[in-house]
Amino acid sequence: MLNVDVIEGGYEPNDARIENVHFSVGPGELVAMIGANGAGKSTTIKAIMGQLPFFEGEAEIKKGLRYSFIPERPVFYEDLTLWEHIEFVAAVEELEKSEWEPLVHSWLSRFRLERVIHDLPGSFSKGMQQKSMLILAIMSKPSLWIIDEPFMGLDPSATKLLLETLQDERERGAGILMCTHVLDTAQRIADRFIIMSSGTVHVSGSLDEVLEACNVSSGTLYDCIPEGDL
Amino acid sequence: MQYTLFTDRLKKDWRYQKGILSSVIDWTIVLYLIIPAIFFSGLYYRSLWIDPPVWFTLINWTGCGLLFFFLSLSSKWRTYLYEADTVYLAKRPEWIRKLLQSGFFYNLCTSFFFSLVVSLLFLPFTIGILTLSLLQIVLLLLMLTIIRTTCKLFLSWIDFYAAGSRNTLMTAGFLLAAAFGIALVLTGITMFPVLMILFIPLGFWWLKRLFNRTMADPKWLPNHGLQEAKWKVRWIRLVFTLSKEVETPPHTKSRKRPLLFRKSTRILKPITPVTGMLELFLKHHLRNRKFIYYYVRILGLIVLSAFLIPMGWLFAAAAALLAAGCVTIHKLMWETLIDKHSIGVKYRYDKSYEQAKNWTAVAMLTPIMVIAMVTLLT
Structure with a gap:
């Protein structure tokens, strides 16, 4: 690999x-x-x-x-919401909506991030940012x-x-x-x-x-x- | 002691900015670009004095004032207060007060200098066409200084005071009121110069009062430090943006939710790799308009060139140069998102990236091409 x-x-x-x-x-x-x-x-x-x-x-x-990279310091597009990051990854990785959407929602719920999906990740705490990076990595099943x-x-x-x-x-x-x-x-x-x-x-x-x-x-x-x- | 602290910080900042600029501007740029540009601009300025061009008569006096007003908006209030001051100067409020006062004086001086340069540049027009007297020109200079300082002060403070839509509303309200005010002032200077003398001390008094009510309020002290830290690295950020090998430095947004498309509403459907790339490009640059401003300036310059450059071949050369500038901006816009970004970098060889880049290049170059073609054909 x-x-x-x-x-x-x-x-x-x-x-x-x-x-x-x-x-x-x-x-x-x-x-x-x-x-x-x-x-x-x-x-x-x-x-x-x-x-x-x-x-x-x-x-x-x-x-x-297909691979996922999680850097030491969480990095996001400062002007995209968490949900837009998720949609971006889904789009460019050509993921099936029927597959990624339930998976993402289950992870958002486990990490208690559902309430902030339309927020800019730059305003999250360090832990929330790390969790968001993990979701972006997991969703493409690398x-x-x-x-x-x-x-x-x-x-x-x-x-x-x-x-x-x-x-x-x-x-x-x-x-x-x-x-x-x-x-x-x-x-x-x-x-x-x-x-x-x-x-x-x-x-x-x-x-x-x-x-x-x-x-x-x-x-x-x-x-x-x-x-x-x- | 407090004044020494301010001047020390000022000198330190100048040395710091000089170091950054000298790392990108070497003697070749000075010799082949800056000196020739100054020389030819000087010749052109001289020609404006000797033989004022016909288009001078078309210039709108109030429009010039508004142009200056909009130029004033790009500058920020400098306090030279550091984040660490909230800790180390906490027990010396009088030091902080003196630093803020020195900052006020410094901002007033820089605004005066900027206004002086603008007034000197406009002299062939103000003396040659408007036939303003020396008194009127001095009045104009002082008024411009007050206006620029007020813009800097108010717009920097509003960033501390209000966020989101409230910030936008207050900024828009201020801009409208100020634009109306400047139109009145300019009319006053041409028609009732003696009366306008009274407004100068009133203007400075109001400015001082506004300062005490806004930036000088101790509760904004931590904000000054953060603002200064951001302002200090403005040139580095620009150099980083232009450098191919450096990742885009992240910057933290103060707001929680974006102003546009607040519910993450999609612009393009269906979701495909190309629309995904385009959506990223559109949303990022619509919300963070740094590059859009550069692009709009290029469009403005090409429209201006169409009016000011009489020779067809010279206009074609200028248009080509501006189109090249647009291509560079377009490249930087994508590099910031894909080639130099930790999330985007893994998609840099994707076909969808190439396709999306082609689409946006066509969209950005088309208006320039249309303006150039229409100008050359007519």
């Missing part, structure tokens, strides 16, 4: 922010990308999304694959999710809902790439881990492989973060 082979990439020429980043995400797999601030997680995501100005290598989402810091700003019940949704999506066969700082949650739900440090992959693999590579077989992911990054 997603193959990433970054040789190097950055925001200015001759100033590589990420180097030698290689990984893939398969169907039904949840891959957690973790690391300290500035480790290169968001830059890698930008490379995947084709938003990195200077880039060498390949970071390709399989052609024709085969691949790319999520940057999904738990930021969510209240406990919404976090629980998100975790359940991610589980449902995996069972449906969707691949998920998730960047996060919440290590204990990542450890609990992810199939594989990519620990980034100083713009490159420090260690990657399943939990056991990662812990073994870090010589902390009985420890946690926290023990795998390089000393200098803590």
